[in-house]
Amino acid sequence: MNTRLKKLQQSLAKHKIDALLVRVHEGDNQNVLYLSGFGGTTGVLVISKKHAFIVTDARYYTRAVAEAKDYKLVKVIRGKKFTDHINEALALAKLTKTSRIGFEAAHVPVSIAEIWKSELKGKLVATQHVVERFRQYKDAQEVELLRKACRITSKVYNEVAAIMRAGMTENEVAFELDMRLRRYGAISNSFTSIVAAGPNSAIPHHATGDRKLRAGEPVIMDFGGLFPGGYCSDITRTAFVPGKEPSKRIQEIYNIVLKANQAARRGLKPGITYKEFDKIARDYIAENGYGQYFTHGLGHSLGLVAHDPFDYEHDAFEVGTVVTDEPGIYIDGFGGVRIEDDLVVTKDGNERLTNAPYWKF
Template sequence: MDVERVFEYAREVDTLLIYNASESARDPTFTYVTQTTNGIFEGSALIVGKNGTTIVTSQLEEQAARATGLDVRIFKNSTDFQNILRELLRDVNTVGLNYQSLSLSSYKMLLRIVPDKEFLDVSASILEARKIKQAEELKKIREAAKIGSEVLPDVLDSLKEGMTEYEVASKIVYLMMKNGASGPSFDTIVAFGQNAAMPHYSPGQAKLKRGDFVLMDYGARYMGYCSDITRTVVFGKATEEQKEMYNTVKEAQAAGMKAIREGANGKDVDAAARNIIDSTKYKGRFIHSLGHGVGLEVHDHPALSPTMDFPLKANMVVTVEPGIYVPGYGGVRIEDDVVVTKEGYEKITSAPTYELIEVS
């Protein structure tokens, strides 16, 4: 990974310190710089300079670290770790930290280790660099999108009356991992019937019955990178109301995608889709932003929102996911991942979406 892109934005520093406190508090920038998905790297750090990067890690991660081809320093205990950091930062006055991924306790620990350094928050600069994906990143995101897209037909074939939301969610995750994903990119959402009216619903023991909406929001993680897909089908024969909701969302998504190109404002792309929905009886039922960035995190950065100016640039990857939600009845969301291009977009998710699917 070319770390010079980070320093193009973080010009106030010439050295970054990226710290992983634990397995659950791993900074995605660690993966961004090293491009490794092996190892946990708990309690490890990166010292990133303009002329090179050093991984400071324990013996547990030595093989994974050396496989990156980067400089590696191995510590055996906390005292050893502290001494290595002091040595590597000896001639550095100002250190850039990613405050966005750093806990208060970790920050205080670093202050104790190198109290003579000035720490600056470069989280905005790191995020800016990560927004535009490089070729090797796009390759991984496309594969994550492909894996997620290709499982849908088998999932639909498995739908049976009486099965639970949990069962469908587990089927999705199983198939993605069988097809090459390291796991889901987030907790899979499966919502039957009126549960589909809650955008961030958590699946439960609700049982599938004829006439239900089946909303599935899921994604695959491949070599550290994410995809994010939503499909809504009807189990059985759809009512006219269900068809109207679905076709309105489909039209809104098409309008949003048509507005995407380099230089377009995310606010305007959101409006293109939102105006379609708000011109119908479902006005006000689209209750979230049209889309977000996708990359090392499933919500990598803001993108398509009615509340912020966000100029799109080529090689950003964003979701386009309009929805209609009617409490007590159900909801429809259609979500695809697209790569922004100079003239428009490239849709990289391919799961069936164009016409409402009625699963018999």
């Protein structure tokens, strides 16, 4: 049995539920993939303390059997309600109308929850962050998939930085990034690539457009890929368009951001909280006179999605936490710099999964 399923089953009593329903619709919930290996866009996992079922339609019968090996398939038949088949799975799991059936409130629309409460044979209980808490800490296999994704993405940056020239547009640079991600195995982007040149680099999440690059100006490239196995990369580098020496001020800003990134990385270790991690980089930037221009959080959890779940308020980083380290300075009308690496917490500190070089003036 896969260890993720077993851990979840063992946790049901803690949450005072007899089973958990995990729903994916049009690919909106990676918890299904995490728990079962099923990568289809529609289905419901029915997980009790001793049983596990996957309920899906005819488009996915073959994939469900092949991918969700620890789950018994309950086939959705055209003309019947989906809830009829969830009830079939609940009955096979020997659950009754008095059983407490958990469902993921964050992933089930109110309209669907109302239907479930009316039609399912059990007492529906809304749950929060049950599966997500397991996803916060990656195992060795997950880390290896993330490492591979990050190394490929770093390679893509190296290639595109080498061909970037004045006169190219932001969209053309983004195309080069996206094309190379696919060439080296990405299934899709983990988010829409951001390429922000010149004054646009002062906008942290700029909408990539047709502005032409000019010699000497900064170009922020924030991009990543979704790779086979389901895991994402997310990297940001600030490069400079060849043909003119960048201004002294932007060079100063770049070096401050880089040192803030490196300081935070040195401080990342088991037991540190997100707030403490963020403070390292934020204090360094403030001490160097640019505190007001660092306008976002230092980073986020990374995994099956670019912003993977993590309870930053209550949980510390531990071995297996994968987090981004992305300080930035943004000055309206002038420009900005952001440098992002993907890090995994280890027993001795951390490992940098991304290995793209930093800029050398």
